[in-house]
Amino acid sequence: MPRAAITAELTEIGRVDDIVALLDRIERGECCSVIGVSNIGKSAFLRALAADSLLEARFGEAASAYALVYIDLNRMLHASEQGLYELVLRCLREWLEEHPEGSSSDLIAPLDASYGDVVQPDSAFAVPLAFNRGISALVQGAGRRIVLLLDEFDDALSRIEGRVFLNLRALRDQYGDALCYVTSTGKRLPLIRDAEDVGVEEFCELFAAREQRLRPLSAHDAQRFVARVAREGQLGLPEEWLRETVRQVGGHPGLLEAAAYRAVRLYAETGSAGASGLERLADALDADETVRAECLKLWDDLALGERQALDEYVRTGTTRLTSALHSLTLKGLLADNGAGLAPFA
Numbered sequence: 001m002p003r004a005a006i007t008a009e010l011t012e013i014g015r016v017d018d019i020v021a022l023l024d025r026i027e028r029g030e031c032c033s034v035i036g037v038s039n040i041g042k043s044a045f046l047r048a049l050a051a052d053s054l055l056e057a058r059f060g061e062a063a064s065a066y067a068l069v070y071i072d073l074n075r076m077l078h079a080s081e082q083g084l085y086e087l088v089l090r091c092l093r094e095w096l097e098e099h100p101e102g103s104s105s106d107l108i109a110p111l112d113a114s115y116g117d118v119v120q121p122d123s124a125f126a127v128p129l130a131f132n133r134g135i136s137a138l139v140q141g142a143g144r145r146i147v148l149l150l151d152e153f154d155d156a157l158s159r160i161e162g163r164v165f166l167n168l169r170a171l172r173d174q175y176g177d178a179l180c181y182v183t184s185t186g187k188r189l190p191l192i193r194d195a196e197d198v199g200v201e202e203f204c205e206l207f208a209a210r211e212q213r214l215r216p217l218s219a220h221d222a223q224r225f226v227a228r229v230a231r232e233g234q235l236g237l238p239e240e241w242l243r244e245t246v247r248q249v250g251g252h253p254g255l256l257e258a259a260a261y262r263a264v265r266l267y268a269e270t271g272s273a274g275a276s277g278l279e280r281l282a283d284a285l286d287a288d289e290t291v292r293a294e295c296l297k298l299w300d301d302l303a304l305g306e307r308q309a310l311d312e313y314v315r316t317g318t319t320r321l322t323s324a325l326h327s328l329t330l331k332g333l334l335a336d337n338g339a340g341l342a343p344f345a
Helices: 002-009 016-027 042-049 052-065 081-098 105-119 126-142 154-159 162-178 200-207 219-232 239-249 253-273 275-279 281-287 289-301 304-316 322-331
Strands: 032-035 066-072 145-151 179-185 211-213 334-336 341-343
Touching (some): 016 032, 016 042, 016 052, 016 179, 042 145, 042 179, 066 081, 081 105, 126 145, 126 162, 145 162, 154 179, 162 179, 219 253, 239 253, 239 275, 239 281, 253 281, 253 289, 275 281, 304 322, 304 341, 322 334
Parallel strands (some): 032 179, 032 211, 066 145, 145 179
Antiparallel strands (some): 334 341
């Protein structure tokens, strides 16, 4: 029953298996690292995860035992210790405002005081101390498992002082599964920053063997996604055009959206040409600047060995770079189509 309820809640983004797996981790009190290539839908995934209706679908009456707080790190005023702490406390305050049933003056007052001390500290030492007081007040007083969904975590991990992450690790150690972190990045955490930096290795240990890869959408989810893009954009694409768009670009949400808008322009140009218009779609997508830009983002994100392996495999059907091939498969850029591995689109 919970899975059916989750499926009903996720008609917009799909990824039921991914959501179920991550909610299972949260139920066990685990931290988790969500990893996916550019524009694969990581932000939409974490926002969906934080929805109250989804928690209720999964946990029923026990949903009140969880507080999943979405934090978009692009909202940091600057990439620093103070910037990160300010944003986390700001988002926690916003969550309390949106959930009055889960808040009280005993929670709001100390959180407000901590926020003020982080924004206008008396000294450099006051910033982490104030942040820790705010987190402690919330964890101890909320009666919920606090789960911080740290989206766009790449830049923060690469630039902010290592002692900040050591402090986050210390808070997790202090409160155990009452405080969990879910990060969203384009690469595995140890590849973003040298783990030898003080504090970084200790923080990354929280996510060892707790990684979840977001791959391109399934054919069913991709079809629903592009249909929603067409509906919300009032594009008026016939069903056969939607199906062909998915067949051409696979399940990458960024590519699907770009391709849908190119398809509607072609459909308008060809009018009632029908099948002959559809036959031109592949060439139109190949030439479209937005589609090409999405492909270039994916290509630029690949390591040199991955680029070489992908190029060699597409040309010859084999490659000597087996580790790079494995990495491409993990990312979902190569997938088994029943006859062997092939690019997702």
